[in-house]
Amino acid sequence: MIPVSESLARVRPSPTVAASQRARELIAEGRDVISLSAGEPDFDTPRHVKDAAIAALEGGKTKYTAPDGIPELKAAVAAKFRRENGLDYTPEEITVGAGGKQVIFNALMATLNPGDEVVIPAPYWVSYPDIVRLAGAEPVIVETEMAAGFKLAPDALEAAITPRTRWVLLNSPGNPTGAGYARAELAALAEVLLRHPGVLVLSDDIYEHIAYDGFTFATPAEVAPGLRDRTLTLNGVSKAYAMTGWRIGYAGGPAELIAAMGKLQSQSTTCPAALSQWAAVAALEGPQEFLSEACATYRRRRDLVVARLNAIPGVMCPVPEGAFYVYPSIEGLMGRTTAGGRRIETDQDFTDALLEEQGVAAVFGAAFGLSPHFRVSYATSDAVLEAACARVAAFVAGMRG
Ligand SMILES: Cc1ncc(COP(=O)(O)O)c(C=O)c1O
Helix, strand or coil: CCCCCHHHHCCCCCHHHHHHHHHHHHHHCCCCCEECCCCCCCCCCCHHHHHHHHHHHHCCCCCCCCCCCCHHHHHHHHHHHHHHHCCCCCHHHEEEECCHHHHHHHHHHHHCCCCCEEEEEECCCCHHHHHHHHCCCEEEEEECCHHHCCCCCHHHHHHHCCCCEEEEEEECCCCCCCCCCCHHHHHHHHHHHHCCCCCEEEEECCCCCCECCCCCCCCHHHHCHHHHHHEEEEEECCCCCCCHHHCCEEEECCHHHHHHHHHHHHCCCCCCCHHHHHHHHHHHHCCCHHHHHHHHHHHHHHHHHHHHHHCCCCCECCCCCECCEECCECHHHCCCECCCCCECCCHHHHHHHHHHHHCEECEEHHHHCCCCEEEEECCCCHHHHHHHHHHHHHHHHCCEC
């Protein structure tokens, strides 16, 4: 047996990856499985972005680059922050990594020590607590309520902050709920944070462009300029431009933090992939119609899924402000028994039985820190969503007790 490091031993295997893996195994056995577990757009990357990567390849842009991003991409990122968020960052205040995930990893690994605390509202994106643990620090989970729109209340934030708090992680619109903080809600959180000058703020804005209806996206560094010098504003091309496989994420923040993150990256991946960086320049600087077209499609799918799930007795599905997930409550189904004889005591019992008995893969709420819920990704076709919701309805209709 090969002993793993103490820091790795603190980390859980990714529950979302495990859910997808089980679905793949069943498919390999010849089972008819519909997966609602993928956290990525089903669209193809826009043509002009692919063309830019091909041109970069043909133009010999195939070598190492500056560790935290080519100047052209930093300029495109700076222009994006100015254009869309009213934020001015110099190139020294911008970093580019191999996906938003690496940028978050760099920020936390570069700043956390054992005993430090990181405040994370639940439900949260599955990777946050584990990256914090890997860095040797402690996640401090603050549960939110569905009735409060899954949003962190200012007094709950205040209560969670201690002298050991190094970071607060915010994600809006969020994974797994799709909840988005309105400007006034961010301002109320900022009021608390301004009283705690030692706390850094990570605003994970990766779903910025997938926002619906009357919801207007806002980000803390812009809402509360007093926080700008200790806020890392994180974004990326994965979700916005259907570029998950290209692995480019970026952030703006204080130069000192950005330099520390760049140092770490130079000793890990050296630099983000050169061709992907040129593709990201094209995504940020090229035509932006893709964003509104994709958003309109997601919105239609959101309405479809919310309506179908809310028609199922025992399931309560709030209407999210953004992202491409819903996070319905299944409180009303606890204690019941499925047609296949499985008793549902937890949300994992529910998703396990749903997969085995109806061939629908979704991720259980405990993975995201708030139960009993399950996460549905609706980044898939209307036909698949209709079929999946019909199976969930049949699954619940077959329950007794
Ligand atoms: C909330 C959130 N942040 C960050 C990421 C990371 O995205 P990427 O590393 O593809 O940029 C994801 C991906 O699922 C996410 O859901």
